[in-house]
Amino acid sequence: MEVQVTNKSLDKVIDEMVDVVEKSKDEIFFISEEARKELEGLEQELVETKEKVLLYIEKNDHLQLKVKSSRKRLAEVSMYFDRYSEKQIHDVYETTHALQTELAIVQREEKIMRQKRDELERRIASLKQTIYRAEGLAGKVSVVLNYLNEDFQHVNEVLEEAKEKQEFGLKIIEAQEEERRKISREIHDGPAQMLANILLRSELVDRTFRSGNVDGALAEIKSVRKMIRSSLYEVRRIIYDLRPMALDDLGLIPTLKKYLSTISEYSNVDIEFLYFGDEQRINSKYEVAFFRLVQEAVQNALKHAEASLILVKIEMNVRNLIAVIRDDGKGFDPKVKRDKSFGLIGMKERVEMFEGKLTIDSEIGKGTKVLIQVPYN
Template structure:
């Protein structure tokens, strides 16, 4: 993208636009954080209700076990002295023992369902806490950016041109990130979490109206939905910025990320091979390379329906090479059509590092993405 020369008035206009954009981003992230907090409160209340029900069920179970024991003793007495009792008394003893045993079995099954539901809620609450913490960190970081943007830029002098290039890139990146984050949380975890309460009520109705087997089928479906929500939340956290990238570096973070993605897409095999040096890189390289590999893998899973993805990384003293190859549906690279935002973003990241990226794909033959970036010491 070419940027024309601008004057100081234009710089002020850009600064104001940046402030407005960052302010909107901060508001959106704040709303996301508040929505997560509301979901957290709702699930905490539901978890408390489950714990109260568990106490009640435990008390009922203790009473039932005593009654079952008494009924068994009575049944043993009737069996040993059957001639002393009438046919109706014998039948009543057997029926009462059988009914109490059935009630106790149902009590156990219901407690197991509640235990599973409690465990799922606790796992989701843990994920929400991570999302809320990350949102709070983002709000703090945006506040720092706002402080810089609102400072006096009138005396920029010789750095006006540098501010121009830097400012426009921040506007584009910030706006795109805001839209993507808002859209993904709204369409993904937010929708799934909204369905949690509805599905919980549905399971209770199915259990009452259709019996235990139908209820278990509904619970299996419910678990799949919760797992999907948990995966989406974790993926969004990785999209924001994987914490392991700062602590461990690119190679260990990629191993962990690709292993996690493979676990949640059990229909796809994702392999990772590092054939070069395993060392820390400057932050700009690690972040950019991780994002490009992440984008390629997500494209292969979501759009190419790939069942096998290979990621190969080679770090030398002078350059970095990455190959991401899948066996998905592919696409016709000769067909002229607007590039996806993902591909545009990858090209821009490579350009910022003075690197090169190529896409090799054929319909039905999969796709290969090759990235080469020189290391400047």
């Protein structure tokens, strides 16, 4: 429960962080777009301002020539004052004054335009830097957002997987204890009871023989032999459940044939077995692991699928051991997580231990297909 609470709390924190980062990303994008719009306006204004500066420069140069010429004329009039009328002298003074005033205005306007041009260039450079930084920040925020959405999701998956492994570990311990109790009961109720009966019957044989009843003693001996055979069968069955001896003696394929045949007869379910490849021996660890994987898949089909037909296909090629276990049972939805599905978890753990691949394809009402691929040397 603590792990669930922690996961929910972590999900809430991550969701809040994602929301804040997404809003920040939107704000950065808005700032960047506004800066771009302002930049476009300023660049257009700069073009116009530069054109005005050029016009003022041309006008300034033209007026300076006119002022120079007017001053020359004024100097000439002043030097030969007596040659010109009062009106001519007045006109020369007025013209020169007007040209000087106009020149001063043009020079002042040119200076203003130059200052405006320089200010526009500074603002454009600053806006370009702002846009550059905004784009860089937006890229970093996108990385953070992807990290939150993907990598933190992976963290949740890791936590969930760790939780499953913890539960699976506890289940293994429980299963071990339950298996010990089962074996203890089986030995107590089976071979132990039979051995006790054999001991009692052997004493009865001894008394019967001593009393002179030879035929009765022989009959008791036959009964004792029958009990010994039954006890031996029970012991072998218990040993087989723990680990099939045929696996060490005969190998994987013959052991699977015998196991599936026995299970089919015992459960009254039709189990078909197909094998492709040479019946070669492989490393014992692979034989044991693969036998247990097929055993678990078949047991799941028998216990949960309510199947009437189970098809087991095994292929052994130069690279992989491949098993397909298909049933015509009721199926299930693999997307819906089932509580206490430790059989599948155990299969997944065993396959991952050998760096293999486990694929489960099932649909409600359409049976289940289990594909196991284990690479081996």
